[in-house]
Amino acid sequence: MSGDAPHRAADALRAEALDRYARALDQGHVPASGDAETPLLLRLGLLHPAGDDPSRLEPVAPHLALHRLLRASEDRVAEERRRQERLAETLAPLLRPGEPVEQESPLVTRHNGTEHIGRAISEAMTGATELLAVQPHRSYVKFDPAVHEPALRRDQALLDRGGRIRALYQHTLRHAPTLAARYERLTGDVEARSLDEITDRLVIVDGAVAFIPAGPERSTALEVRHPAIVTFLVTTFDRLWRLATPMYPEADRQPTLNGVTPRQRAIATLLVEGHTDAVIADRLGMNVRTAREHIAKLATLLGSGSRAQLGYLIARSGVLDSAE
DSSP states (O other), rough: OOOTTHHHHHHHOOOHHHHHHHHHEEEEEOEESTTTTTHHHHHHHHHOSSSTTTEEEOOOOOHHHHHHHHHHHHHHHHHHHHHHHHHHHHHHHHHTTTTOOOOOOEEEEEEEEEHHHHHHHHHHTTOOOEEEEEEEEGGSOOOOOHHHHHHHHHHHHHHTTTTTTEEEEGGTTOHHHHHHHHHHHSSSEEEEEEESHHHHHHHEEEEEEEEESSSSTEEEEEOOOOOOHHHHHHHHHHHHHHHHHEEESOOOOOOOOBBBHHHHHHHHHHTTTTTTHHHHHHHHHHHHHHHHHHHHHHHHHOOOOSHHHHHHHHHHHHTTTTOO
């Protein structure tokens, strides 16, 4: 499905298609043939072929379908922003001397280059007493002295002032040697928790200034000082924090239910949503090989003989219900 296909399909969703989808939800399935609305519902991911009977179509739960469509919309917005950045970079050399490429708000400052970003964060942390951070998996794949040593020094300086640090990571980092080494070198009020999925990198200092990525790479960031935006980001962090599992200084054990591990439940959720192995691995912070090993274990546990059947069996097994 192309990037804008869900957008066009959603715009074209008519009452007849909604009625057919509602019938499928009410009855549990509808016939696969003889309806002009069926191709649209399949493109939107509202219906899918039954695993045990291809002549029937079964409905996808509305909240799962909506989540998938909203993510597609978010991806389009992000791609459009990247296109704007590339256009500005392309035309910048052609502007007259002194003519600005864009009007930047004093409440939002763009920083280019990891060293520049690091200095900006260090300056914001001067005298600070609270640091909130979200660190995705790729931030700790390997130890980079140029990045991590300065960060350790400024974190310890904050703790020495009696401050506190709260950090969110992905579950895949709960036993990462690099992360463990980092916390062994810090002394003070530090807590860390983990989730299956987290946002991209986020740093909030004293609830007054936030740093967020300005592109797909870590080489560009925005320093945000708009009070409403920073408050929104703090609230988002707090809600994720309440959902997360403690990992430092005391680690809570993640329960296994009905033979299915928390990692496998997270993978099962994304499988039902129709994501590829590569997307699942990226969102959960693991490599594709590891994701496929978990998928194979799920298939064995549920007795599945194919990828299509696995999604059907997950939905019918109650595996995802036990996680709620």
